[in-house]
Amino acid sequence: MANSFLGLVIGNSRLHWAWFVDNTLKKAWDTNHLTPAAVAQLIKDWRSNVMSAEIFPSQLAAQGSDPSKLLPLYIASVVPAQTALWQNYSDTTILTLEDLPLSGLYPTLGIDRALAVFGAGHRYSYPVLVIDAGTALTFTGANQNLQLIGGAILPGLGLQLQSLAQKTGALPAIELPAQLPKRWSLETSEAIASGVVYTVLASIRDFIEDWQREFPNSPIAMTGGDSEQLVTYFQSQFPAIAAQIIVDPYLIFWGILSVVGS
Ligand SMILES: Nc1ncnc2c1ncn2[C@@H]1O[C@H](COP(=O)(O)OP(=O)(O)O)[C@@H](O)[C@H]1O
Ligand SMILES: CC(C)(COP(=O)(O)O)[C@@H](O)C(=O)NCCC(=O)O
Numbered sequence: 415m416a417n418s419f420l421g422l423v424i425g426n427s428r429l430h431w432a433w434f435v436d437n438t439l440k441k442a443w444d445t446n447h448l449t450p451a452a453v454a455q456l457i458k459d460w461r462s463n464v465m466s467a468e469i470f471p472s473q474l475a476a477q478g479s480d481p482s483k484l485l486p487l488y489i490a491s492v493v494p495a496q497t498a499l500w501q502n503y504s505d506t507t508i509l510t511l512e513d514l515p516l517s518g519l520y521p522t523l524g525i526d527r528a529l530a531v532f533g534a535g536h537r538y539s540y541p542v543l544v545i546d547a548g549t550a551l552t553f554t555g556a557n558q559n560l561q562l563i564g565g566a567i568l569p570g571l572g573l574q575l576q577s578l579a580q581k582t583g584a585l586p587a588i589e590l591p592a593q594l595p596k597r598w599s600l601e602t603s604e605a606i607a608s609g610v611v612y613t614v615l616a617s618i619r620d621f622i623e624d625w626q627r628e629f630p631n632s633p634i635a636m637t638g639g640d641s642e643q644l645v646t647y648f649q650s651q652f653p654a655i656a657a658q659i660i661v662d663p664y665l666i667f668w669g670i671l672s673v674v675g676s
């Protein structure tokens with residue numbers, strides 16, 4: 415059993431880090447993706463027992479790692495080009511679908527989805543539905559036999575907004591509004607917000623209702639960078655659904671802990 419280790423989840427927008435000590439999650443934080451040069455420097459520093467304060471929280475940077483051994487690093491990545499940068503770090507383990515005790519997985523399933531559904535089932539209960547509102551918005555469900563039932567993938571909220579701005583001549587890039595926008599808008603920015611937000615809320619509700627027809631008592635867990643914002647919208651639009659959603663930013667880390675910890 416590794417008594418202290420790092421988890422690194424490489425998503426399509428950013429890196430999600432966690433520091434585990436004695437089978438608990440001590441700290442979690444996010445950074446941007448790193449350049450090849452930055453990763454090489456990080457590994458070099460790490461070997462001389464220096465943990466860059468730019469990447470690591472002060473607690474960990476100040477402590478450094480045990481000089482006698484490097485902190486093991488467990489990586490779960492859905493971005494192969496970023497994974498490749500870490501291959502020079504000797505104490506790296508890349509987590510794969512084979513590390514998970516789930517059945518019914520298909521070979522190209524994202525490891526982030528598999529770990530999140532495993533983490534959620536382990537922490538809450540099976541059957542379980544996970545909604546990950548990240549770069550992509552994904553639904554991933556597993557039954558009481560730890561069998562993958564399946565799921566769905568669509569562009570995440572940020573990606574929907576970006577693609578409209580990038581692929582049209584007249585639509586501006588907008589941020590998600592803090593509160594539910596007006597549905598019938600007389601203004602472009604708000605019309606975009608309305609279209610994206612109300613459509614995503616209706617879709618999520620539909621997926622949840624469909625899941626609950628088969629698995630009525632299943633917990634519904636939501637994670638990912640847009641999860642809190644989405645639940646805020648749900649509270650205004652569909653409060654009964656909002657009340658059933660568990661927001662947990664750490665689902666993937668619970669998955670890593672169940673796989674790696676003892
Ligand atoms: N500081 C941030 N940097 C980037 N995205 C953020 C940030 N805070 C919230 N987000 C939202 O999180 C979404 C990305 O979710 P995240 O779970 O970080 O992605 P991934 O795991 O795919 O890298 C974006 O669509 C964006 O709207
Ligand atoms: C669907 C995803 C792009 C989600 O990535 P994320 O938004 O978390 O960065 C990722 O899980 C992935 O590349 N999956 C492979 C295809 C699949 O899960 O079927």
Ligand SMILES: [K+]
Pocket residue numbers: 425526546547548549638
């Ligand atoms: K994600």
